[in-house]
Amino acid sequence: MSAPAISVVVPTYQRPQLLERALKSIGEATSATHEIIVIDDSPDGSGFEAARRYGAKYVFKAGKQRGSSASRNIGLKLATGEFLAFLDDDDFFNPGGLDALLQEARNGGDSGDRIIFGDYSKFTFELRTKVALAGLTLDHLLVVNHIVMGSFLLRRTSLDGGFDLRMRSHEDWEFILRHAQSQPLHHVPIDVVSIDKTANTTTSTEARRRPMFWLDFISIYSRYPALHLAEFRAKQLAVLGLAMSKDMLEFDDEI
Numbered sequence: 544m545s546a547p548a549i550s551v552v553v554p555t556y557q558r559p560q561l562l563e564r565a566l567k568s569i570g571e572a573t574s575a576t577h578e579i580i581v582i583d584d585s586p587d588g589s590g591f592e593a594a595r596r597y598g599a600k601y602v603f604k605a606g607k608q609r610g611s612s613a614s615r616n617i618g619l620k621l622a623t624g625e626f627l628a629f630l631d632d633d634d635f636f637n638p639g640g641l642d643a644l645l646q647e648a649r650n651g652g653d654s655g656d657r658i659i660f661g662d663y664s665k666f667t668f669e670l671r672t673k674v675a676l677a678g679l680t681l682d683h684l685l686v687v688n689h690i691v692m693g694s695f696l697l698r699r700t701s702l703d704g705g706f707d708l709r710m711r712s713h714e715d716w717e718f719i720l721r722h723a724q725s726q727p728l729h730h731v732p733i734d735v736v737s738i739d740k741t742a743n744t745t746t747s748t749e750a751r752r753r754p755m756f757w758l759d760f761i762s763i764y765s766r767y768p769a770l771h772l773a774e775f776r777a778k779q780l781a782v783l784g785l786a787m788s789k790d791m792l793e794f795d796d797e798i
Contacts, residue, residue: 548575548625548645550699552618554611555632556584559593561739562632566597572636572735575645580621582614590632612706612714619705626696629715633739634693637664640735644696647731656726658719660695661735668741677730681723685769687779688716693736695719701726713759720767757785 551569555562562581569579579599583590586605594601602617615629626648628641640661648659662675679689692715703722706714757780764776773789780787 545576546623546625547578549573549577549628549641549696550618550622550624550626551577551579551628551630551641552615552622553579553581553599553630553632554584554614554618555581555590556611557587557589558632559589562590563593563596565630565632565635566593566599568635568637569597569630569641571638573639573641573645575642577641578622578624580618582617584609584611584614610708612708612710616705616708619702622699624699627699627702628696629692630736631692633742634736635739636693636736637734640733641696643731643733644735647729648696648698651729656698656701657729658690658695658697658722658726659729659731660690661731661733663691663694663736663738664734665738665740673734675732677732679728679730681728682769682772684716684720684723684728685767685772686775688713688719690719691715691736691738693738695735697722697726710759710762712756713763717763717766720763724767757783 553562553565566579566581569577579597580602581590581594581599582602582604584604588603591601591603600621602621604614611631619627626645630636644659644661648657651657660676662673664671664673666672676689683689701722703725706718710717760780760783769776777787777789
């Protein structure tokens with residue numbers, strides 16, 4: 544039996560109705576062979592029925608190794624597809640989104656591994672906004688993450704480790720940056736995934752200003768030096784509520 548074209552890794556925690564929506568969207572997003580891997584953090588196994596209905600591989604963690612990054616790492620170990628995709632349980636793919644990414648990934652032929660990414664939409668009860676990422680470069684990612692979970696494909700054989708469990712947040716950003724060091728970014732102009740913000744209890748700006756939230760930014764900035772971006776990084780930290788001169792952010796490869 545040949546390997547599926549795409550493995551979709553879906554961590555979940557006590558949101559069975561939203562998980563149902565997410566899993567249903569996968570079949571609408573691609574006509575290619577695919578496998579779904581659901582990793583359930585919920586102590587009551589609330590995601591089992593939805594996973595069963597959509598023929599997913601199901602891992603019940605019973606509250607152990609908590610967190611979406613640990614769940615995604617389990618999914619990576621189980622994946623057998625040619626390409627990897629990720630989807631959070633409260634988000635959903637848009638029709639044809641994965642097919643568009645897959646077609647472009649295969650159009651690359653012998654050009655080498657690439658991170659294939661598309662646009663996305665985010666919505667609340669009142670507003671839906673499309674975020675277009677045409678023109679996005681590695682320099683943009685070295686300042687702040689723009690590529691959301693669900694909006695990209697990565698060839699499984701190009702995988703360079705999993706999600707860093709030492710980080711308190713932004714493990715997805717670090718994961719993408721690590722792979723972008725050796726794989727070029729390639730944009731596809733299609734709205735791939737919808738990001739559900741209706742359950743947010745605070746605005747994104749307030750969330751970014753949580754005390755000590757900037758620590759993971761400093762960690763990423765030191766791991767991925769970019770002397771030419773020190774000024775932009777200082778401005779980004781100021782948005783997060785941390786005043787730091789650009790001189791303090793001029794990390795180099797010898798650190």
